[in-house]
Amino acid sequence: MPSSYSSSFRLNYQAPGDNLNTWGTILNNGVFQLLEDAVAGMASFTLSGSKVLTSTNGATDEARCAVLNVTGGTGGTITAPSVKKVYLVRNASSGPVIITTGSGVTATFSAGEVGFCAGDGTNFYRTTVTTDFGGVKLTSVGAPTANTDAATKGYVDGVAFTMAGGSLPGQSGNAGKALITNGTIAAWGIPTLTTSDITNYASDQAAKTDTATKLAIAFAAAL
Numbered sequence: 001m002p003s004s005y006s007s008s009f010r011l012n013y014q015a016p017g018d019n020l021n022t023w024g025t026i027l028n029n030g031v032f033q034l035l036e037d038a039v040a041g042m043a044s045f046t047l048s049g050s051k052v053l054t055s056t057n058g059a060t061d062e063a064r065c066a067v068l069n070v071t072g073g074t075g076g077t078i079t080a081p082s083v084k085k086v087y088l089v090r091n092a093s094s095g096p097v098i099i100t101t102g103s104g105v106t107a108t109f110s111a112g113e114v115g116f117c118a119g120d121g122t123n124f125y126r127t128t129v130t131t132d133f134g135g136v137k138l139t140s141v142g143a144p145t146a147n148t149d150a151a152t153k154g155y156v157d158g159v160a161f162t163m164a165g166g167s168l169p170g171q172s173g174n175a176g177k178a179l180i181t182n183g184t185i186a187a188w189g190i191p192t193l194t195t196s197d198i199t200n201y202a203s204d205q206a207a208k209t210d211t212a213t214k215l216a217i218a219f220a221a222a223l
Helices: 023-040 151-160 201-222
Strands: 042-052 068-079 085-090 097-100 107-109 115-121 124-126 178-181 186-189
Touching: 085 097, 085 107, 107 115, 107 124
Parallel strands: 042 068, 068 085, 068 097
Antiparallel strands: 085 115, 097 107, 115 124, 178 186
């Protein structure tokens, strides 16, 4: 009876009585070594376009490895076997890396990302990113360089409220004041408003006075 192979890791299932005097070597190379690859093995390669992971029964291959390490290139699509599998993906290429079985849902890793994806034999799913941190704070965040980067409170305060020329003035001692600019320099102050600041104030008041006068005359005539 010939050997058979497991569906996900392609391990060698030796038939009873097979491989007399060699079964130990086959067990080591075709099972134990492959299990180590599945748990801690790393497949490293550059990627610029499409790649199909190697997949071999009872022997070392790329698809069985726990880590897919894309070391460079412009990115692309990696096709894995249609079996259940979890990968840790490192994308050191300059573009996105897509993990797929050739059908179903795909998992995409942007340039510079490291993350997990899980396959069910048809689809690959990225690990879920939580939006609820339960009160846990993000710390040691670097200074932002892109519009979508996170920023620390200290960075925001330092940019928004500094005494440097052309920047917004500091808040200390300026409670209850408003920010006023003369067109060149911003400063805290108490804004003032005069009737001359209101467009058409004089004509508006004259119109209201004229209307009130006419109403008074009309009421007097009615009496």
